Amino acid sequence: DGGITQSPKYLFRKEGQNVTLSCEQNLNHDAMYWYRQDPGQGLRLIYYSQIVNDFQKGDIAEGYSVSREKKESFPLTVTSAQKNPTAFYLCASSDSPRGEKLFFGSGTQLSVL
């Protein structure tokens, strides 16, 4: 798992709870991304960050929040406002601001209790 690390591998959320997914990279990439993967729906972009202290909403940002305080780290918080959080979450990084040649983490499976 060298390069980009996600934790935990599995996560369970209770009703009304916020949970945070970790993503750390040592590739010295400026750009980082969060994708949600549901069966049969491909990869959908939640948030992305092209530089430290800056991030933009992707296609499905509602109910999620992020921060980018360090180049290496891009944590994703799934808030209680996200009513259907069960999914596989993938973090990725790239040395291209347009998201070319993405390196993915191994993912976090989030389930609702």
Next chain:
Amino acid sequence: GENVEQHPSTLSVQEGDSAVIKCTYSDSASNYFPWYKQELGKRPQLIIDIRSNVGEKKDQRIAVTLNKTAKHFSLHITETQPEDSAVYFCAASRRKLQFGAGTQVVVTP
């Protein structure tokens, strides 16, 4: 925004045969088209990509072709092997990637 459609959703091939996956995109300004392979339980990995100024690119048993006029691009896998079994995703990008829904490829011995 960009919309990418991918077909078929599942593809079963005999070992040694060829497999073809097709994608269409909506934004004529898209200029970068990667393909990712995701084996069961593993992370997606880039297997090949092509830019809009190139019509075809090959890497050993895989190739990608691009038709800008028709706005579609295809992945070709020749001499398929069991290790080619995976989900394959296409994507198109002008400023950020938009992924297709994926194709489950099963290679049977």
